[in-house]
Amino acid sequence: MSRSGSHGAGVEAIVVGASAGGIDAMSIVLPAISEAFAGAVFAVLHLPRERPSLLVEIFAPKCRLAVREAEDKEPIDARTIYFAPPDYHMLVDRGPALALSADPPVHFSRPSIDVLFESAADVYGPRLMGVLLTGANEDGAAGLEAVHRAGGVTCVEDPATAAVPFMAAAALRRWPGHRVLSLPALADWLSAVTAGNPA
Amino acid sequence: MDAEVARRERPSEFDIELQLLLDAIFLKYHYDFRGYARASLKRRVTVALTRLGCAxxxxxxxxxxxxxxxxxxxxxxxxxxxxxMFRDPAYFRAIRTDLVPVLRTYPSLKVWVAGCSTGEEAYSLAILLREEGLLDRALIYATDINLASLARAEAGVYEVDRLTTFTDNHRQSGAPTSLSDYYTAAYGRAVFDRSLRANIVFSDHSLATDSVFAEVQLVSCRNVLIYFTSPLQNRALGLFREALVPGGFLGLGAKETLRFSAHGDAFSERHRTERLYQKRMTA
Structure with missing residues (x-):
C-alpha cells in the first residue's frame, strides 16, 4: 500500500456531500466511480425531511456500485454506495460499521455532511477521500477540513461552475488547499482514482 | 506496513481520555455509557467540551x-x-389500525416507553390510547436514565412553538380528535392534561444496567438503540423480549432493525415499514 495519500492510492472509502443542486451533481459524480473500486462510498444529500427518500431509486440504475439507504449498525459492504436516510445523521463507527443518530441538526441539516465526514475521517484517517459539491450552506466545510487533517484526500467542486457555489467556497475559506475541479473533471479524476490509476 | 497497521490501530488521545471518562462516570455515578456507540458519543462529548468550557x-x-x-x-x-409528539405519524397510524384491535382484547394493558426522554412519546401513546378508549385500562411505564428529563416529562409542559409540528403529526396519525383537546396554552407554554398522566408512571430505569420490572403488551423504544453498540443493543432487546407477553409488540425507530440482532429470531415482522415487530408465541 502506498503511503502517499495525497494522490488517492490506498483509498478505502469515499464520502460525498451536496445540498442545493446536489441530485444533478451526484448524478455525474457517483456513476463515475469505477466498479473496480473495492471500498465503500457514503453520501449525504440534503433533502426535505417529509419526502420519502427516492435516492436509491434515482441513483441505483445510474451507478456501477450497489446503492442502498443506510440502516443502523449495518456492517459496511465493499462496492456499495450508502445514502443517509432522511432526518437522521449517518456516521461511520468503529468496525467499521454504519451508525445513525437523531441528534439535533447541524447547520440546520439532518443528515449533516459535517457529521458524516468527521466520523469517517476519525475511522479511516488517510485512507479516506472527501468530495464536496454544490450547496447553499456551509455544512461540509468543517467536515472536509477534518478529512484533510486526518491525512485524507479532499476535493471540492469548482465554485466558479457549481450550480450553487456557497458550500465549496465555504470549504475553501476554511482550508484553501482542497483540490478544485469542475464537475466533469472531478468525475474523470474520481473514475481514474477508483479504477486504480490515480492521476 | 506493520508500522502502518500499528499506527492505524493506536487510539487517539481523545479515545483514551473518553474511555477513562466513561470508567470514571461509571465508578462515581453508576451511569454506564461504556456500551454507547462511539461515533455519536464522541460528537456529543466534543459538544460538551465547548459548552462546559473544557479544553x-x-x-x-x-x-x-x-x-x-x-x-x-x-x-x-x-x-x-x-x-x-407523534414523530413519524405513520408509526402511530400503524399502531392505531394494526395493533389496537389486538391490544383491545387484553383486559388490562401495559405499555413500556423505554428511553422516554422528556415524555413526548409517552404522551403521544397516552393520547392515542384515550382516543381508542383504552387509556382507562392502560398503564404506561415511561423510563429514562436522566432524572432531569423525567421531571420535565412528568410536568408535561412544552414550548408553544413546538405545537405546530406536534399538531401536524397528530393529525397525520389518523387521529379522530384534535390535539388541542389535550392541552391548555398560556404564556408561551402548553400544559398537557393532568388526567393523561394518571395512567403514566415515569421512572428511572437503565437499559444498560437494570432488569425487567413488569410484563407488558407493547414496548415502544424509538431512536434509542441507535446510540448503543451491538452488545448493548442485544442487552436492551433481551429485556424487551423478556418483558413482552407472547404475541406482544415491539416498536423501533424508522431506521432501526432487528436484522443484525441476536434476538431477531424471537420476533416476526408485524408491520415492516413502520418497524413494528411481534414476539413469537414460542419465544
Whole structure:
C-alpha cells in the first residue's frame, strides 16, 4: 500500500456531500466511480425531511456500485454506495460499521455532511477521500477540513461552475488547499482514482 | 506496513481520555455509557467540551468527578435527543389500525416507553390510547436514565412553538380528535392534561444496567438503540423480549432493525415499514 495519500492510492472509502443542486451533481459524480473500486462510498444529500427518500431509486440504475439507504449498525459492504436516510445523521463507527443518530441538526441539516465526514475521517484517517459539491450552506466545510487533517484526500467542486457555489467556497475559506475541479473533471479524476490509476 | 497497521490501530488521545471518562462516570455515578456507540458519543462529548468550557476530556473528567451539578449538565448533553409528539405519524397510524384491535382484547394493558426522554412519546401513546378508549385500562411505564428529563416529562409542559409540528403529526396519525383537546396554552407554554398522566408512571430505569420490572403488551423504544453498540443493543432487546407477553409488540425507530440482532429470531415482522415487530408465541 502506498503511503502517499495525497494522490488517492490506498483509498478505502469515499464520502460525498451536496445540498442545493446536489441530485444533478451526484448524478455525474457517483456513476463515475469505477466498479473496480473495492471500498465503500457514503453520501449525504440534503433533502426535505417529509419526502420519502427516492435516492436509491434515482441513483441505483445510474451507478456501477450497489446503492442502498443506510440502516443502523449495518456492517459496511465493499462496492456499495450508502445514502443517509432522511432526518437522521449517518456516521461511520468503529468496525467499521454504519451508525445513525437523531441528534439535533447541524447547520440546520439532518443528515449533516459535517457529521458524516468527521466520523469517517476519525475511522479511516488517510485512507479516506472527501468530495464536496454544490450547496447553499456551509455544512461540509468543517467536515472536509477534518478529512484533510486526518491525512485524507479532499476535493471540492469548482465554485466558479457549481450550480450553487456557497458550500465549496465555504470549504475553501476554511482550508484553501482542497483540490478544485469542475464537475466533469472531478468525475474523470474520481473514475481514474477508483479504477486504480490515480492521476 | 506493520508500522502502518500499528499506527492505524493506536487510539487517539481523545479515545483514551473518553474511555477513562466513561470508567470514571461509571465508578462515581453508576451511569454506564461504556456500551454507547462511539461515533455519536464522541460528537456529543466534543459538544460538551465547548459548552462546559473544557479544553480536554481529561479536564472534563477532573471536574465531573468533583462536581455533581456539572455531571448533570454533561448527562443532559449526552443523553437528551430532542423528540416530538407523534414523530413519524405513520408509526402511530400503524399502531392505531394494526395493533389496537389486538391490544383491545387484553383486559388490562401495559405499555413500556423505554428511553422516554422528556415524555413526548409517552404522551403521544397516552393520547392515542384515550382516543381508542383504552387509556382507562392502560398503564404506561415511561423510563429514562436522566432524572432531569423525567421531571420535565412528568410536568408535561412544552414550548408553544413546538405545537405546530406536534399538531401536524397528530393529525397525520389518523387521529379522530384534535390535539388541542389535550392541552391548555398560556404564556408561551402548553400544559398537557393532568388526567393523561394518571395512567403514566415515569421512572428511572437503565437499559444498560437494570432488569425487567413488569410484563407488558407493547414496548415502544424509538431512536434509542441507535446510540448503543451491538452488545448493548442485544442487552436492551433481551429485556424487551423478556418483558413482552407472547404475541406482544415491539416498536423501533424508522431506521432501526432487528436484522443484525441476536434476538431477531424471537420476533416476526408485524408491520415492516413502520418497524413494528411481534414476539413469537414460542419465544
Amino acid at each position: 480536554t476530556v481529561s479536564q472534563l473528567q477532573d471536574r465531573v468527578l468533583r462536581d455533581a451539578a456539572l455531571f448533570q449538565s454533561l448527562l443532559d448533553l449526552v443523553t437528551v435527543p430532542v423528540s416530538e
